[in-house]
Amino acid sequence: MTAKLQLSGIKKQLRGRQVLDGVDIDVAAGRSLVIIGGSGQGKSVTLKCALGLMKPDAGQVLVDGADVTRMPPEIRARVMRKFGMLFQGGALFDSLPVWENIAFRLIYADKISRSDARERAIEAMRKVRLATEFADVRPIELSGGMQKRAGLARAIIAKPDILFFDEPTTGLDPITADAINDLIVEMVKDLGCAAVSITHDMPSARKIADEIAMLHGGRIVWRGPTTTLDTSGNAMVEQFVAGRADGPIQAVV
Amino acid sequence: MINPFAPIGRGLIGILAEIGRFSAFAGQAVASCFAPPIFFGQFLRQCMAIGYFSLPVIGLTAVFIGAALALNIYVGGARFNAESFVPNIVVLGITRELGPVLAGLMLAGRVSAGIAAEIGTMRVTEQLDAMTTLSTDPFKYLIAPRVLAATLTLPLLVMVADIIGVMGGYLVAVNSLDFNGAAYLRNTFNFLESQDVILGLVKAAVFGFIIAAMGAYQGYNSSGGALGVGRATTNAVVGSIVLILAVNYLITAFFVE
Numbered sequence: 001m002t003a004k005l006q007l008s009g010i011k012k013q014l015r016g017r018q019v020l021d022g023v024d025i026d027v028a029a030g031r032s033l034v035i036i037g038g039s040g041q042g043k044s045v046t047l048k049c050a051l052g053l054m055k056p057d058a059g060q061v062l063v064d065g066a067d068v069t070r071m072p073p074e075i076r077a078r079v080m081r082k083f084g085m086l087f088q089g090g091a092l093f094d095s096l097p098v099w100e101n102i103a104f105r106l107i108y109a110d111k112i113s114r115s116d117a118r119e120r121a122i123e124a125m126r127k128v129r130l131a132t133e134f135a136d137v138r139p140i141e142l143s144g145g146m147q148k149r150a151g152l153a154r155a156i157i158a159k160p161d162i163l164f165f166d167e168p169t170t171g172l173d174p175i176t177a178d179a180i181n182d183l184i185v186e187m188v189k190d191l192g193c194a195a196v197s198i199t200h201d202m203p204s205a206r207k208i209a210d211e212i213a214m215l216h217g218g219r220i221v222w223r224g225p226t227t228t229l230d231t232s233g234n235a236m237v238e239q240f241v242a243g244r245a246d247g248p249i250q251a252v253v
Numbered sequence: 254m255i256n257p258f259a260p261i262g263r264g265l266i267g268i269l270a271e272i273g274r275f276s277a278f279a280g281q282a283v284a285s286c287f288a289p290p291i292f293f294g295q296f297l298r299q300c301m302a303i304g305y306f307s308l309p310v311i312g313l314t315a316v317f318i319g320a321a322l323a324l325n326i327y328v329g330g331a332r333f334n335a336e337s338f339v340p341n342i343v344v345l346g347i348t349r350e351l352g353p354v355l356a357g358l359m360l361a362g363r364v365s366a367g368i369a370a371e372i373g374t375m376r377v378t379e380q381l382d383a384m385t386t387l388s389t390d391p392f393k394y395l396i397a398p399r400v401l402a403a404t405l406t407l408p409l410l411v412m413v414a415d416i417i418g419v420m421g422g423y424l425v426a427v428n429s430l431d432f433n434g435a436a437y438l439r440n441t442f443n444f445l446e447s448q449d450v451i452l453g454l455v456k457a458a459v460f461g462f463i464i465a466a467m468g469a470y471q472g473y474n475s476s477g478g479a480l481g482v483g484r485a486t487t488n489a490v491v492g493s494i495v496l497i498l499a500v501n502y503l504i505t506a507f508f509v510e
Contacts, residue, residue: 048382051382051385051386052385053382053385053386077388080385080386080388081388083386084386085383085386087379087382087383088379089378089379091378091379091380091382091383092380092383093375093380093383093384094374094380104384104387104389105387105388105389108290108292108387108389108394109387109388109389110388154387
């Protein structure tokens with residue numbers, strides 16, 4: 001199957017530290033890849049390089065086979081329209097009501113009329129099961145789970161080809177987290193898009209992933225189907241999945 | 254052996270590097286003001302926030318400065334029997350110097366700090382990254398409207414400050430210093446030249462640009478949570494004030510020569 005998104009040999013140094021040292025991942029349309037790994041191992045940097053928020057020092061970010069790192073900014077911006085992203089803290093704009101947050105891309109990038117954009121935002125709110133009575137409130141008035149739903153609605157409203165999730169369940173209670181996981185699975189299936197998520201949360205990873213990759217020391221040290229996670233044969237994966245302090249990975253305290 | 258000049262050199266290089274980074278940022282901000290898409294609604298909103306809502310603070314500053322200026326010039330002028338020059342020097346001081354500089358300094362506190370805090374918070378909560386992933390350039394949506402609004406509204410605010418400042422001097426002169434009101438105003442308008450007003454307005458436009466660009470620059474480059482946003486806000490105010498005072502001298506020297 002052709003990769004919708006492929007990261008090849010991505011290297012990135014930050015403040016003199018080699019955070020990514022040749023990351024290779026790829027994900028096909030309709031498939032969900034979850035990257036797991038300890039804190040400070042470069043999961044967020046990988047996602048930022050894929051999204052074009054950070055320029056890698058070396059390597060390629062291929063979207064449908066085209067390297068976005070070498071594209072002129074205006075063409076890259078067009079390719080980026082294929083992306084949708086759910087940020088860890090929601091990253092909703094405080095100054096705008098919830099519906100305008102969700103419809104932001106439609107209004108300001110796609111130049112759709114505000115009334116049409118509002119209709120589509122309401123429809124997206126229904127899809128993520130966020131009560132439409134919250135359309136006109138400010139994001140600060142929403143609970144953490146609701147903010148995630150609003151963020152998810154914003155990510156899917158333009159029907160992206162590739163969806164990114166940064167710690168989608170962090171800070172949520174287990175029931176809300178499970179509801180968000182269900183929504184992610186449902187949205188990825190509905191849209192038929194490729195999904196890349198990063199998380200520490202193993203129940204979440206097991207639920208939303210078709211495949212799991214483990215990032216450690218700036219490289220992917222293991223990758224396999226979710227069903228093989230418990231029989232990976234990789235000491236680092238086993239330690240991480242079991243949540244043990246002793247093992248090849250040193251705990252950062 | 255420790256070279257005593259090394260820290261001075263490092264500091265100087267750091268300052269020059271910062272000036273270079275700010276100049277590049279300001280250049281990008283200017284380019285964003287004229288390249289489509291133009292977010293006109295955002296520009297109008299910023300005109301209200303930066304211009305209209307700064308009127309009370311600018312008005313209060315101007316009236317008290319005008320009044321104090323009249324008293325001081327009266328006392329100083331009395332030493333040379335030159336009390337009658339109060340209206341002339343008040344209007345000159347207000348339009349050429351105190352109006353734009355004090356408006357600039359007040360807005361450095363109110364506007365530059367506000368912009369730095371708002372954009373800085375957006376930076377540390379990933380809202381700027383979110384905006385980029387939503388195919389919208391933060392330079393065009395956030396920074397260009399603020400820079401343009403501050404550059405265009407500060408001259409208007411200074412025009413208001415000039416009028417209120419002169420009125421402050423007038424009120425003190427007429428009520429406390431026994432000046433004739435009609436004569437005071439006649440002297441003011443006869444003495445005032447268009448280049449005095451133009452100098453003040455040119456300064457105001459440049460100060461407006463500095464205030465918004467410095468606030469946006471510090472906010473855009475902030476990092477490290479609440480502490481980083483606090484630092485960005487402080488740097489925005491201090492940077493704006495220092496730059497306003499330095500540029501004020503350069504513009505004045507240019508016009509005088």
